[in-house]
Amino acid sequence: MQWETVIGLEVHLQLATESKIFSGSPTTFGAEPNTQASAVDLAMPGMLPVLNEQAVHYAVKFGLGIGAQISKRSVFDRKNYFYPDLPKGYQISQFEAPIVGKGSFEILMEDGSSRTIGITRAHLEEDAGKSLHEDFNNHTGIDLNRAGTPLLEIVSEPDIRNAAEAVAYLKALHSLVTYLGISDGNMAEGSMRCDVNISLRPIGSKTLGTRAEIKNVNSFRFVEKAIHHEFQRQADILEEGGKITQETRLYDADRDETRSMRSKEVANDYRYFPEPDLLPVVIDDIYIESIRKSLPELPADKRSRFTAQYGLGPYDANVLSDSRPLADYFEAVAGECGDAKIAANWVQVELLGQLNRAGVTIEKCPVSATALGQLISRILDNTISGKMAKQVFESMWKGEGDANEIIEARGLLQVSDTGAIDAIVNDVLSANAAQVQQYLDADEAKRKKLVGFFVGQVMKLSKGQANPQMVNELLAKKLI
Amino acid sequence: MHTKSVAQLVKGLRERQFSSVEVTRAYLDRIDALDSQYNSFITVDAAAALAAAGGADERLASGTANALTGIPIAHKDIFCTDGVRTSCGSRMLDNFVPPYDASVIQRFKSAGAVLLGKTNMDEFAMGSSNESSFYGPARNPWNTDLVPGGSSGGSAAAVAGLLAPAATGTDTGGSIRQPAAFCGITGLKPTYGRVSRLGIVAFASSLDQAGPMAHSAEDCAFLLNTMAGHDPLDSTSSTAATEDYCATLGDSLEGLRIGLPTEYFGEGLDVATGECINNALKELEAQGATLVEMSLPHSALTIPTYYIIAPAEASTNLARFDGVRYGYRCENPVDLHDLYSRTRQEGFGEEVKRRILVGTYALSAGYYDAYYKKAQQIRRLITQDFMHCFEQVDVIAGPTTPGPAFALGAKSDDPISMYLEDVYTLAVNLAGLPGMSLPAGFVEGKPVGLQLIGRHFSEARLLNVAHRFQQATDWHLRTPDSAKGGTL
Numbered sequence: 001m002q003w004e005t006v007i008g009l010e011v012h013l014q015l016a017t018e019s020k021i022f023s024g025s026p027t028t029f030g031a032e033p034n035t036q037a038s039a040v041d042l043a044m045p046g047m048l049p050v051l052n053e054q055a056v057h058y059a060v061k062f063g064l065g066i067g068a069q070i071s072k073r074s075v076f077d078r079k080n081y082f083y084p085d086l087p088k089g090y091q092i093s094q095f096e097a098p099i100v101g102k103g104s105f106e107i108l109m110e111d112g113s114s115r116t117i118g119i120t121r122a123h124l125e126e127d128a129g130k131s132l133h134e135d136f137n138n139h140t141g142i143d144l145n146r147a148g149t150p151l152l153e154i155v156s157e158p159d160i161r162n163a164a165e166a167v168a169y170l171k172a173l174h175s176l177v178t179y180l181g182i183s184d185g186n187m188a189e190g191s192m193r194c195d196v197n198i199s200l201r202p203i204g205s206k207t208l209g210t211r212a213e214i215k216n217v218n219s220f221r222f223v224e225k226a227i228h229h230e231f232q233r234q235a236d237i238l239e240e241g242g243k244i245t246q247e248t249r250l251y252d253a254d255r256d257e258t259r260s261m262r263s264k265e266v267a268n269d270y271r272y273f274p275e276p277d278l279l280p281v282v283i284d285d286i287y288i289e290s291i292r293k294s295l296p297e298l299p300a301d302k303r304s305r306f307t308a309q310y311g312l313g314p315y316d317a318n319v320l321s322d323s324r325p326l327a328d329y330f331e332a333v334a335g336e337c338g339d340a341k342i343a344a345n346w347v348q349v350e351l352l353g354q355l356n357r358a359g360v361t362i363e364k365c366p367v368s369a370t371a372l373g374q375l376i377s378r379i380l381d382n383t384i385s386g387k388m389a390k391q392v393f394e395s396m397w398k399g400e401g402d403a404n405e406i407i408e409a410r411g412l413l414q415v416s417d418t419g420a421i422d423a424i425v426n427d428v429l430s431a432n433a434a435q436v437q438q439y440l441d442a443d444e445a446k447r448k449k450l451v452g453f454f455v456g457q458v459m460k461l462s463k464g465q466a467n468p469q470m471v472n473e474l475l476a477k478k479l480i
Numbered sequence: 481m482h483t484k485s486v487a488q489l490v491k492g493l494r495e496r497q498f499s500s501v502e503v504t505r506a507y508l509d510r511i512d513a514l515d516s517q518y519n520s521f522i523t524v525d526a527a528a529a530l531a532a533a534g535g536a537d538e539r540l541a542s543g544t545a546n547a548l549t550g551i552p553i554a555h556k557d558i559f560c561t562d563g564v565r566t567s568c569g570s571r572m573l574d575n576f577v578p579p580y581d582a583s584v585i586q587r588f589k590s591a592g593a594v595l596l597g598k599t600n601m602d603e604f605a606m607g608s609s610n611e612s613s614f615y616g617p618a619r620n621p622w623n624t625d626l627v628p629g630g631s632s633g634g635s636a637a638a639v640a641g642l643l644a645p646a647a648t649g650t651d652t653g654g655s656i657r658q659p660a661a662f663c664g665i666t667g668l669k670p671t672y673g674r675v676s677r678l679g680i681v682a683f684a685s686s687l688d689q690a691g692p693m694a695h696s697a698e699d700c701a702f703l704l705n706t707m708a709g710h711d712p713l714d715s716t717s718s719t720a721a722t723e724d725y726c727a728t729l730g731d732s733l734e735g736l737r738i739g740l741p742t743e744y745f746g747e748g749l750d751v752a753t754g755e756c757i758n759n760a761l762k763e764l765e766a767q768g769a770t771l772v773e774m775s776l777p778h779s780a781l782t783i784p785t786y787y788i789i790a791p792a793e794a795s796t797n798l799a800r801f802d803g804v805r806y807g808y809r810c811e812n813p814v815d816l817h818d819l820y821s822r823t824r825q826e827g828f829g830e831e832v833k834r835r836i837l838v839g840t841y842a843l844s845a846g847y848y849d850a851y852y853k854k855a856q857q858i859r860r861l862i863t864q865d866f867m868h869c870f871e872q873v874d875v876i877a878g879p880t881t882p883g884p885a886f887a888l889g890a891k892s893d894d895p896i897s898m899y900l901e902d903v904y905t906l907a908v909n910l911a912g913l914p915g916m917s918l919p920a921g922f923v924e925g926k927p928v929g930l931q932l933i934g935r936h937f938s939e940a941r942l943l944n945v946a947h948r949f950q951q952a953t954d955w956h957l958r959t960p961d962s963a964k965g966g967t968l
Binding site: 017040042043044045046047048049050051076080084086088089114140142155269270271273276277278 | 559560566568573576580581582611677678679681682685686712713714715716793794795796799800802804805808816820839840843844846848852880
């Protein structure tokens with residue numbers, strides 16, 4: 001049978017607040033265990049939560065970014081379960097009245113097609129601490145630095161149909177939240193964690209199949225692999241006439257498989273009820289509008305503008321608008337050199353290629369946008385050839401100076417002096433009389449090939465500095 | 481010295497009639513001599529108290545004294561005290577020494593008060609007799625075979641036995657007012673949110689409220705002036721302005737309208753207790769108040785409603801006591817489940833476990849709507865009953881308890897009859913209203929408490945009514961025989 005995959009994603013996004021959601025402890029990643037845990041985070045007796053307004057601000061910002069309903073009154077609830085890294089024995093979350101309601105946003109696929117993915121809701125909650133099972137001589141260590149870090153849990157509709165869409169959704173989400181500046185989006189540090197809900201149904205069916213929830217999938221690549229694996233697992237069961245168990249599964253990246261978590265954990269009754277230590281969060285239109293006014297240009301708007309303003313194709317526009325620093329960089333390069341298409345090409349091919357190879361982010365790029373713009377200007381004004389520009393770029397990357405300095409220091413100026421080129425062309429033609437005769441005897445088609453030989457010789461003699469266009473023109477005149 | 485009121489002690493210290501060290505030592509000596517009869521204190525650090533008193537005397541001498549400088553105060557062992565064991569009456573916290581002060585304690589320290597000691601209480605404030613304490617029951621100074629009430633039984637017994645001039649308590653369903661009534665003292669439960677809950681070991685977050693316990697309304701006003709006020713670290717604490725609660729104590733009662741709910745004077749009320757209350761009401765009438773019969777129609781639902789909401793909140797508030805970070809931990813746990821279950825099995829007493837089980841059940845999937853949600857709906861109806869009454873009257877009056885103090889052990893095997901002790905006090909917590917209990921007579925040598933209930937944030941008016949009553953009566957000045965010994 002042909003199966004359709006139905007996927008919904010729950011993303012836990014760590015918000016980039018300076019302090020925790022219910023205490024004044026800092027949220028810095030990587031500190032010594034338990035150095036960023038206050039009496040509140042440790043759930044000492046009598047301690048009470050106080051809501052960090054910045055977290056509310058960020059959640060509203062996200063809601064506005066996906067055009068969602070913002071709840072003017074949202075409520076925190078207690079989600080009760082026992083675990084050593086959950087100090088209070090409950091997590092403060094939002095259950096019945098989340099701060100962000102229904103919204104949606106568009107994802108763009110590599111083939112240029114686009115899809116709209118619905119967002120069911122997004123709610124605020126606190127993160128738990130970490131249990132450390134190594135290095136404690138058969139005991140478990142508890143690090144509560146992360147306990148109380150603000151999270152926005154973003155729940156999508158089951159609108160996603162395959163792994164590629166899931167990855168595109170996550171990338172678009174990543175792009176959106178970093179644009180909004182509400183999260184650093186650092187997946188390696190757990191700033192964006194993903195649970196995948198996946199079910200299968202026969203193609204054409206309208207009813208949803210039984211789903212499995214895969215927890216703890218923490219990179220784009222793992223999401224893709226986990227979905228592929230889970231599709232196969234469920235398809236195998238269904239093909240044999242079996243039934244899918246609704247359960248929580250864990251993705252094991254080392255073995256590339258999903259496996260069932262203990263049924264006890266699946267059967268949790270969280271006994272949600274409104275958190276009596278906190279008042280409902282009440283916000284008004286003035287608050288919402290002031291945040292709306294502070295929104296930056298969002299990725300989708302920027303993408304459209306890049307297409308309209310610079311004449312870029314949808315794929316290029318998507319790549320260049322993926323992150324705000326990259327988009328800003330591109331626009332600065334385009335502004336400096338005055339040719340957006342060449343700027344787009346250089347940023348995507350040379351710059352991103354170099355950044356990827358070096359493992360450097362755009363923020364730490366050693367070549368400034370202005371410097372790259374100047375380099376491209378030298379191509380545009382025929383000072384150097386595109387090929388040479390690549391060498392110059394390499395030197396700029398190594399910090400050897402700006403484009404003009406390097407061009408001058410290396411004597412890379414393109415020779416556009418007719419007299420000088422004329423002399424070289426004459427030398428080449430006289431040194432290769434046999435080839436000249438061959439050329440003159442050949443038909444039009446063969447001539448085109450042979451002319452390349454003469455161009456190559458001229459370039460070789462000029463050490464690559466001769467303006468290729470002028471060489472071609474002179475050869476055309478002389479080879480008659 | 482130990483017979484002086486807080487107001488008199490403040491005056492005497494200012495006028496250098498005696499020093500804080502002398503006052504503090506007098507109370508410490510009395511605790512030494514008499515508390516074996518009452519078991520009202522769990523922890524007393526005499527050296528620290530005297531050191532604090534010495535510091536207070538220096539400030540008194542240098543003229544930098546604050547409102548309560550040099551006054552020794554006893555605190556219920558539910559308030560976290562920096563460096564002083566805070567047990568909450570439980571084995572679970574028997575070894576727990578907080579590294580911080582509750583906001584209430586901080587306020588008393590800023591006002592210059594001396595921390596005299598930590599008083600006995602029902603375990604985690606769950607009880608009406610002080611019998612659920614891990615440290616054994618406190619006893620009633622009027623008759624040590626009787627319970628002092630609970631859960632703030634130690635504070636009530638300490639004040640009644642003249643072992644402290646005043647004390648703090650907390651009241652989730654009557655835990656200040658009922659022991660105040662049983663021990664013949666005055667106690668005030670302020671409006672929910674009037675006093676910060678930060679640093680008070682939580683029982684039921686939406687009901688808990690701290691308040692003063694002393695001999696007179698005037699002394700309660702003195703303490704409330706220090707305790708009341710907004711705390712940015714307690715999100716449920718009110719930003720409503722506080723008042724000088726002493727300023728209006730003497731106001732006339734002329735024109736005061738007092739509501740008498742028929743439900744508080746019907747079946748279940750001990751006849752002799754009812755007579756004391758009626759006599760007290762006559763005194764208020766004589767001072768110009770009008771008595772108005774009225775009804776709180778949902779009163780019968782109060783106990784079941786309370787015993788859903790309070791245990792539900794408690795069941796999750798007490799989840800943090802898991803043996804992982806502080807407090808009691810069972811010996812040699814074999815695994816995580818064993819650590820949790822034995823720690824909680826061994827660390828909690830029977831009544832606490834009963835309420836955790838009830839609360840867990842009430843919040844469980846499939847029962848939540850029928851219990852917790854329904855209880856919250858009824859809670860709103862109960863609150864509306866009061867709001868309707870306050871359209872016609874200024875305060876509501878009635879008995880604090882159905883009868884006077886009962887014998888130790890009389891109800892300890894019968895939780896339902898124990899819960900009925902709080903039939904007149906619970907609704908006040910559900911509605912978040914201020915309520916107080918003041919001495920209104922005796923039945924066979926056992927004190928009777930008159931309860932006054934006011935509108936939200938009307939503490940000043942309640943204290944005014946109580947003070948005027950106490951100007952005309954001397955019930956609050958009576959001293960139990962058992963307290964007459966000890967060093968003077």
